[in-house]
Amino acid sequence: MEAGDLDAVVAIASALPEAPRWARLAYVEAIASQDGPRRIALVAENDDGAAGFLVASLVGSEAELESIAVARFAQRRGAATALLAALIEDLKGVGATDLALEVRASNHAARDFYERAGFLEAGARRGYYRDPQEDALILKLRI
Numbered sequence: 001m002e003a004g005d006l007d008a009v010v011a012i013a014s015a016l017p018e019a020p021r022w023a024r025l026a027y028v029e030a031i032a033s034q035d036g037p038r039r040i041a042l043v044a045e046n047d048d049g050a051a052g053f054l055v056a057s058l059v060g061s062e063a064e065l066e067s068i069a070v071a072r073f074a075q076r077r078g079a080a081t082a083l084l085a086a087l088i089e090d091l092k093g094v095g096a097t098d099l100a101l102e103v104r105a106s107n108h109a110a111r112d113f114y115e116r117a118g119f120l121e122a123g124a125r126r127g128y129y130r131d132p133q134e135d136a137l138i139l140k141l142r143i
Contacts, residue, residue: 001031001041001053008050009043012071018107019069030055040090044070044079052079056087056099063091063143065101084117091143099143102136104129114139 001009006027013019030041037057044052052070056063065087070079091099102125103110119139128136 001027001043001055003028003031005043005050005053006031009053012050012053012069013067015072016069018104018110020067022067027055038094040087042083042086042090044074044083046074046077046079048073051077052083054083054087056091058091058094058096061095061097063087063096063099065099080113081117088141088143096143099141101139102128103139105135105137111137111139114141117141 006024009027010024013022027041030039037059040054040056040058040063042054043050050071051074052068054068055066057066058064065084068080068083070083088099099119100122101114101119103114105124119141121137122140123138125136125138127133
C-alpha cells in the first residue's frame with residue numbers, strides 16, 4: 001500500500017458495513033515508518049483498480065491481521081486469498097510464527113474463509129464489537 005492507494009482503500013472500507021471504520025489517518029500511519037509495531041499494508045489490484053487491501057502488525061514473531069477488505073465488485077474472485085497468501089509469505093520472510101485475528105461471531109463468510117486458510121479458533125472476546133454489539137472470535141494460524 002502506498003499513499004496513492006489511500007483514496008481507494010478508504011472508499012472500499014467505507015462501502016462495506018462489515019469493515020472497520022478507521023479514519024484515513026490510521027491508513028496513513030500504517031504505511032508510514034514509525035516507532036510502533038511493524039506494519040504490513042498490502043493492496044490487491046485488478047484491471048478496475050484497487051480490489052482490496054489488508055493491514056497487519058508484527059511484534060516479535062507474532063502477527064495480527066488488523067483489517068482485510070475486498071470491494072464488492074471483486075468479492076469471490078480470489079482477492080482476499082491473494083492478499084492473505086502475500087501476507088503469509090511476507091511474515092515467513094521475517095520469521096513470524098503465528099498470525100492472529102478477531103472476527104465477528106456472526107460473520108460466517110469470513111469465518112469459512114479463515115477456516116479454509118487453516119485458522120483455528122483460539123478464544124473469544126465478549127462484547128468486542130459495537131454497532132451492533134457482538135462477540136469476537138479469536139482465530140490463529142501457525143505459520
